[in-house]
Amino acid sequence: MSPVTIYDTTLRDGTQGTGISYSTLDKIRVAEKLDEFGVHYIEGGWPGSNPKDAAFFEEASKRSWKTAKITAFGMTRRGKMKVEDDPQVKMLLDAKTPAVTVVGKTWALHVTEVFQVSLEENLAMISDTVAYLKKHGREVLYDAEHFFDSFKENPEYSLKTIKAAQDAGADLIVLCETNGGALPEFVEETTRKVIAHLGRPVGIHTHNDGGVGVANALAAVRAGACQVQGTINGYGERVGNCNLTTIMPNLQIKMGIDLGLDLTRLRELANFVDELANVPHDIRAPYVGVAAFTHKGGLHVHAVQKLARTYEHVDPALVGNQRVITISDMSGQSNVMMKAEGMGFKFAKGDARVQTILSEVKRLESEGYEFEAAEASFEMLIRKQLGQHKPVFDLIEYHSTHRFHGGEHGFETCEATIKLEVDGSRVYTVDEGDGPVNALDNALRKALLPFFPALKDMRLADYKVRIIDGGTGTAAKTRVLITSTDGNATWGTVGVSCNIIDASWKALVDGIEYFLLKRAA
Structure with missing residues (x-):
C-alpha cells in the first residue's frame, strides 16, 4: 500500500452537522488535540464565512504546529470574474495557511443549473483559481465535488474538470462522494480509472448517507488513494462524513498502512471532541465506544x-x-x-x-433491575450475598410529601421526614427539596452527615427514570438509575419499584453505602 495521509475536516465539514457547534477557543483546542495525535491536515474552516472561522485562522497563524498543516477551505472563483478580484479567493490567501483546499463543480447539472455558467467557464474557474493560489506559494488540494455522481452520468466532462485542476498545478485531486449514495464497488472501480487517467494517486472524501462512508474510503484506498478526508466521530452534514475514528485503525491496524499515529490515544481524542461539542458519546461506535x-x-x-x-x-x-x-x-x-x-x-x-x-x-x-450501568449496586449485591455487607443505618421509616398550593400565584412544596438508627442513636430529620426525591435525598444526608462527614463530598451527577412495563399504566414498575460522584470517581446505582420514591430510595442508599465503603477502604 502507498503512504496515506489523514485530512481532518471536523472543524469545517463536521460543524455542518445538526447540533454541532464550536466556539473559536473550542476550535483551537480541537486543532491542538488533532495535531498532538498526528493528523496530517486540519481544515480549520471557510475564511470569511463567519467571524469564528476568521478568528480561528488569525489565532492559528500565531501558533506553531507539530505535525499538521492548517488548511483553509474555499471555492473556485465566481463565474465571469477575474480570480484576483474575487474577495473569497483573497480571504483564502489572507488566512495565511500553508495549504488551501478549493472545491469546484464537477457535475454538469450543478454547473449549468446552480452556478448557471457554461461548462467551459467552469473549467476556467477551476484552472484560474488553482493557478492563482499556487502562484502565491500555497499547497493546493482540489476537491472535486459530486465526482462520483458526475462520473456515472458524464465521465468525459468529469475527467476534464480534474485534469484542469491538475494542469493548473494542484498538488492533490480529491474525489468527493458528496451525496453519500455510492457503493464501495463503484467507488473502487472509478478511483482506479481516475488514477490511471491522471497518472498519479488521488484523495477521497466520502459521506455516510448510505451507511458506507468508511467502506467507500477503504475501497478508494485499495484502488490507490493516498489521502482520506473525514471527521472525528463522523460529524457532518445530514448523517455525517467518513468517521476517522473508525477508518484510521482500519488503515493502520487492519491494512498495515503506517499513518504515524499513536492510536492508543484514539478513544481519548474521540471523547474530547464529543465533550467540546457537547454531544453524548456513541457507546456503539467501533473501536472507541x-x-x-x-x-x-x-x-x-x-x-x-x-x-x-x-x-x-x-x-x-x-x-x-x-x-x-x-x-x-x-x-x-x-x-x-x-x-x-x-x-x-x-x-x-x-x-x-x-x-x-x-x-x-x-x-x-x-423484576426490572439492570446492572450494566449500576456497577456500584452490583458490588453491594455481591457483598450482601457473601455476608460482607453491614448497613450504615437502619431505616425506621421515611415519609415524602408533595403539596400544591392553589390560587392565582400557586406554588408547590416538597418535604421529606426520615427516622433512622445509626450506631444505636435514633435520628429524626425533616428537609425540603425541589421535588419529593430531592427532599428525600436532602433529609437522608442531613441525618447522616453528623456521623459521616465525608458525605459532604458526594453529590448526585445524574438521575434517570424509566418505566419498565408501561402496559400496566400508572401501576407500572419504575427503574431509577442514579449516577453519583465525589469529584474524582463516579458510580452508578439502581432501584426498582412500583413506587418511584421507593425505587429512588433504593438507588440513593446503595450510592451512599458504596461511597462510605470506598472512603473507609
Missing part, C-alpha cells in the same frame, strides 16, 4: 476469559479502550467471576457462591 469491547452473553464471556481474540477483533488497548464485562440476565458464571475479580473479589473455580450471586442477579433482573 464503551460497548466496542463489552461482553454480555455468558458464552461469549466464557470464551473471552480463555482466549480474548475469540470475540475481540483487536486488542482494545491498541485504540485506548478496554474490555468491559457486564452483568445481566444473559450472564453466566464467567461474567460474574470476571466482573467480581475486577472489583477485588476472588473466587475459586467451581465456587458455589458464584452461582448464588448469578441466581440473585437473574432474579432481580426479572
Whole structure:
C-alpha cells in the first residue's frame, strides 16, 4: 500500500452537522488535540464565512504546529470574474495557511443549473483559481465535488474538470462522494480509472448517507488513494462524513498502512471532541465506544476469559479502550467471576457462591433491575450475598410529601421526614427539596452527615427514570438509575419499584453505602 495521509475536516465539514457547534477557543483546542495525535491536515474552516472561522485562522497563524498543516477551505472563483478580484479567493490567501483546499463543480447539472455558467467557464474557474493560489506559494488540494455522481452520468466532462485542476498545478485531486449514495464497488472501480487517467494517486472524501462512508474510503484506498478526508466521530452534514475514528485503525491496524499515529490515544481524542461539542458519546461506535469491547452473553464471556481474540477483533488497548464485562440476565458464571475479580473479589473455580450471586442477579433482573450501568449496586449485591455487607443505618421509616398550593400565584412544596438508627442513636430529620426525591435525598444526608462527614463530598451527577412495563399504566414498575460522584470517581446505582420514591430510595442508599465503603477502604 502507498503512504496515506489523514485530512481532518471536523472543524469545517463536521460543524455542518445538526447540533454541532464550536466556539473559536473550542476550535483551537480541537486543532491542538488533532495535531498532538498526528493528523496530517486540519481544515480549520471557510475564511470569511463567519467571524469564528476568521478568528480561528488569525489565532492559528500565531501558533506553531507539530505535525499538521492548517488548511483553509474555499471555492473556485465566481463565474465571469477575474480570480484576483474575487474577495473569497483573497480571504483564502489572507488566512495565511500553508495549504488551501478549493472545491469546484464537477457535475454538469450543478454547473449549468446552480452556478448557471457554461461548462467551459467552469473549467476556467477551476484552472484560474488553482493557478492563482499556487502562484502565491500555497499547497493546493482540489476537491472535486459530486465526482462520483458526475462520473456515472458524464465521465468525459468529469475527467476534464480534474485534469484542469491538475494542469493548473494542484498538488492533490480529491474525489468527493458528496451525496453519500455510492457503493464501495463503484467507488473502487472509478478511483482506479481516475488514477490511471491522471497518472498519479488521488484523495477521497466520502459521506455516510448510505451507511458506507468508511467502506467507500477503504475501497478508494485499495484502488490507490493516498489521502482520506473525514471527521472525528463522523460529524457532518445530514448523517455525517467518513468517521476517522473508525477508518484510521482500519488503515493502520487492519491494512498495515503506517499513518504515524499513536492510536492508543484514539478513544481519548474521540471523547474530547464529543465533550467540546457537547454531544453524548456513541457507546456503539467501533473501536472507541464503551460497548466496542463489552461482553454480555455468558458464552461469549466464557470464551473471552480463555482466549480474548475469540470475540475481540483487536486488542482494545491498541485504540485506548478496554474490555468491559457486564452483568445481566444473559450472564453466566464467567461474567460474574470476571466482573467480581475486577472489583477485588476472588473466587475459586467451581465456587458455589458464584452461582448464588448469578441466581440473585437473574432474579432481580426479572423484576426490572439492570446492572450494566449500576456497577456500584452490583458490588453491594455481591457483598450482601457473601455476608460482607453491614448497613450504615437502619431505616425506621421515611415519609415524602408533595403539596400544591392553589390560587392565582400557586406554588408547590416538597418535604421529606426520615427516622433512622445509626450506631444505636435514633435520628429524626425533616428537609425540603425541589421535588419529593430531592427532599428525600436532602433529609437522608442531613441525618447522616453528623456521623459521616465525608458525605459532604458526594453529590448526585445524574438521575434517570424509566418505566419498565408501561402496559400496566400508572401501576407500572419504575427503574431509577442514579449516577453519583465525589469529584474524582463516579458510580452508578439502581432501584426498582412500583413506587418511584421507593425505587429512588433504593438507588440513593446503595450510592451512599458504596461511597462510605470506598472512603473507609
